[in-house]
Amino acid sequence: MPSKERTIFLADCRSFYASVEKADNPELIDKPVAVAGDPARRSGIILAACPLAKARGVTTAERLGDALGKCRDLVVVRPRMQHYIDVSLQITQIYETYTSLVEPYSIDEQFIDVTDSLHLYGDAQTTAHLMQQEVLALTGIYTRFGISHNKILAKQACDNYAKKNDSGLYVLRRGELADSLWQLPINKMFMVGGRMTNHFVRMGIHTIGDLARMPLPELKRRLRSKFGKNSDIQAEVCWRIANGIDDSPVLPGTHAGEKSVGHMMTLPRDYAARDEIKVIILELCELVGRRCRSIGKMGRTLSVNCRGADFDRPTGFSRQMTMPYPSHVTNDLYYHALELFDRHWDGLPVRRVGVSVTGFQSDEQYQLVMDDTRERMGALEAVTDRLKDKYGDDVIIRAVSGTPAGQAADRASKIGGHYK
Known part of the structure; x- marks a missing residue:
């Protein structure tokens, strides 16, 4: 008997640190807000910027002085890391009322496996919408959900689509990769940064689909000629990501037991x-x-x-x-x-x-x-x-x-x- 196809979410909090500050201070709602190192000294880097600030050109990881040059009325807030951790834990607990399979991926992202509880709430989009509304009501934080049948595709659905549409939800289906994910430029693929993008482009790989359609032995041969025989693992990882192959489970205790x-x-x-x-x-x-x-x-x-x-x-x-x-x-x-x-x-x-x-x-x-x-x-x-x-x-x-x-x-x- 074939196993049931999984339903996996990647939930992401929009501009998390800045959103927490706006939720705690309603007077900031209509103002461009950024969280940065030391506002009193006008030093440090931007850790998070709200959508209003991003629309004015403020970007994460840029110097505070540069951000203020772009947005003179930017409201800069000093980070409160313990509070952000507490809110993150609160959001995780909300997800855990829907399923026990919640795996924190970062302070503002969680993988959620709703395969066995989906029938209680409806289809995947309905369930994600319920979670989204509950988190917003209880914390004031707006979340986006990438939805697919495994973790790697849920992550790419969130980053490339859910973050850019009005609903904050996107379903990336296995049979539709050629018409959606594979059309995107290679730098939009998870785990591919600027340097790797340049290497792929020089190989003639311009889109995620170019990489996905390339036979794995050929990709290994090309990377081996550039980086040596130890690049075989990297080649296989990239090829599997492009093809949406990921059998890893959602594990609540995945970060426990330090080595x-x-x-x-x-x-x-x-x-x-x-x-x-x-x-x-x-x-x-x-x-x-x-x-x-x-x-x-x-x-x-x-x-x-x-x-x-x-x-x-x-x-x-x-x-x-x-x-x-x-x-x-x-x-x-x-x-x-x-x-x-x-x-x-x-x-x-x-x-x-x-x-x-x-x-x-x-x-x-x-x-x-x-x-x-x-x-x-x-x-x-x-x-x-x-x-x-x-x-x-x-x-x-x-x-x-x-x-x-x-x-x-x-x-x-x-x-x-x-x-x-």
Whole structure:
């Protein structure tokens, strides 16, 4: 008996951050609004712009100063990342009242499998419209829905069609690809950026259909001649996307169970002195250790990377080592991170530093070593973790974080580098 054809949605929130700000502040409804780094200093980049601002030429990821030059009356709002996360979770919970199969793809996008609950609400468009209206009523956020039989086509239906029509809904059917998706230029295909577009065009591939109709062995041969034998996987991925082939399920827990934990910090200025860089490495090790402890894991492989400020002439390094024993204790991570740093740092100023841990095992059972302090230090750090969880990350910080080099207090007010 043939299996039932799936019905998959990709739901996308329009101009999410800016829409949240407008929903919270009705006086902004008819004004061009953008969310950006630091309005007080007129610095940073545009994280989101509402449709009114986009109509005036404001684009995501451009510098705030450039945006203000295009739109003098632009209302610029500082980001509130924790609030955006809370609204995103609220929207996910709304979708979960229709089906248990909801997979967050990003903070403003979710894949939704309604195959087994569709009969409760009607056809796919009716169901998507009900979700759209409920999200709008409860959060003030307008959503768009790409609809198809798998995730990759639902995503492309949303990006290329649902975002551009009045209803915010679009069904991309398997038998209609030749008359719809395949007619679009190759740069409209999911996962194809500017550089790949140029490569495809030089190969004579101008539309998604050109790529889809090309025999896979021929595509592999062409990419292999340009990028080497390791390009076979990339060729197959692109060919499958063009042909709308995707059997991956919608998995609610797809992002659970980290295989690595890492934190990276872009510094407010160049750090040239070892003593200053040490402070940042310690703060990063504390963040990594805290995250590892929260998931009950100890890591064995530690990585450190540093980069200079000049990205046209990059300096720095990225190296890893296997520690003598797995740990999630800050001082253990810091000792070995500093060892890596001293071994590979070229002495030039750094502007970005990262620390990560992989090779996990449970922290409930581990091999003891001579002079082992992991249990005692782990218990102490568990107490400070609970204090930070309850009262905020800056309720207790190390003394060195209070020096001019320290960033812990400032970072405590941010999520992902943006203000909470």
